[in-house]
Amino acid sequence: MNSETELDSAVESILSTARERSVESADGAPVSVDARSLPDAIERANADGRVPVIAEVKPTSPTADGTRSDDPVELAQKMVAGGATAISVLTEPTHFGGSADALTRVREAVDVPVLRKDFVLDVEGMDLVEADLLLLIVRFVDDLESLVDAARERGFQPLVEVHDRAELETALEAGAKIIGVNNRDLARLDVDLGTFESVAPAVSELTGSGTATDGEAGVGAVPEGITLIAESGISGPADVTRMREAGADALLVGSAIMDHAEGETDVSENTRRLTRADDVGSDTSGSNT
Numbered sequence: 198m199n200s201e202t203e204l205d206s207a208v209e210s211i212l213s214t215a216r217e218r219s220v221e222s223a224d225g226a227p228v229s230v231d232a233r234s235l236p237d238a239i240e241r242a243n244a245d246g247r248v249p250v251i252a253e254v255k256p257t258s259p260t261a262d263g264t265r266s267d268d269p270v271e272l273a274q275k276m277v278a279g280g281a282t283a284i285s286v287l288t289e290p291t292h293f294g295g296s297a298d299a300l301t302r303v304r305e306a307v308d309v310p311v312l313r314k315d316f317v318l319d320v321e322g323m324d325l326v327e328a329d330l331l332l333l334i335v336r337f338v339d340d341l342e343s344l345v346d347a348a349r350e351r352g353f354q355p356l357v358e359v360h361d362r363a364e365l366e367t368a369l370e371a372g373a374k375i376i377g378v379n380n381r382d383l384a385r386l387d388v389d390l391g392t393f394e395s396v397a398p399a400v401s402e403l404t405g406s407g408t409a410t411d412g413e414a415g416v417g418a419v420p421e422g423i424t425l426i427a428e429s430g431i432s433g434p435a436d437v438t439r440m441r442e443a444g445a446d447a448l449l450v451g452s453a454i455m456d457h458a459e460g461e462t463d464v465s466e467n468t469r470r471l472t473r474a475d476d477v478g479s480d481t482s483g484s485n486t
């Protein structure tokens with residue numbers, strides 16, 4: 198674990214539970230996945246004019262204003278109908294209302310890549326359920342390279358999550374190719390989109406490729422072979438534009454789509470506001486600092 202600073206009590210509790218869950222699933226046989234490619238899905242989204250959004254099925258969370266008890270399959274299908282490029286499904290049960298069953302049913306119901314969003318701390322925690330991508334949070338794991346290798350041996354595409362430049366360096370050294378920059382500080386749970394803007398440029402610096410691979414990309418264009426995802430705090434089209442201009446290949450969005458407070462808003466429409474954000478005259482409301 199790479200965390201020197203104090204963690205929020207909710208995160209401490211999440212990690213404590215994750216360690217117990219990992220022990221319980223330790224005797225599970227290694228999963229074997231024929232994964233749906235996230236980079237290919239992103240390429241398809243760009244080709245047909247959709248902003249690549251990974252929409253998250255997150256029934257609740259420590260910072261959510263409520264809980265949505267809709268069926269996860271219905272939520273995921275509505276997200277795909279709204280143009281989502283991939284689906285993230287929480288499998289953490291104690292603080293997010295997630296489950297392995299929800300991910301399995303969602304993955305059977307949609308044809309886009311599905312990310313297992315959980316706090317996987319070791320190899321034993323990997324074999325809970327098949328998914329196309331598996332989240333590994335740099336801050337919470339030891340020997341990241343071994344975990345990246347173990348995930349790939351199972352067929353997962355590792356999505357390696359960082360929060361600062363040092364963690365980005367660790368991710369790149371471990372061979373990560375799909376990197377998420379979380380705008381949420383897991384120590385205080387506050388969100389700052391400036392996090393992605395400050396970390397993204399370091400990808401080119403650290404990989405020694407200062408050139409943009411896509412003329413369309415903004416400042417800090419991401420070098421070939423790396424998929425860079427902006428995570429958390431994206432509340433509307435203005436935030437989408439801001440993250441894309443900062444070099445995000447894709448955006449991971451939960452709360453703005455799930456809308457826990459209202460609970461009845463249209464998940465397809467919430468998703469479409471973001472996937473169509475590049476359209477001329479799109480809604481520019483909704484911005485986060």
Ligand SMILES: O=C(O)c1ccccc1NCC(=O)[C@H](O)[C@H](O)COP(=O)(O)O
Pocket residue numbers: 207208253255258259260261379381383386428429430431449450451452453
């Ligand atoms: O979402 C939380 O409240 C949370 C609290 C503690 C640890 C992690 C947490 N979220 C995990 C995530 O990274 C987000 O669910 C995901 O990036 C989407 O964020 P958002 O669009 O801000 O809901």
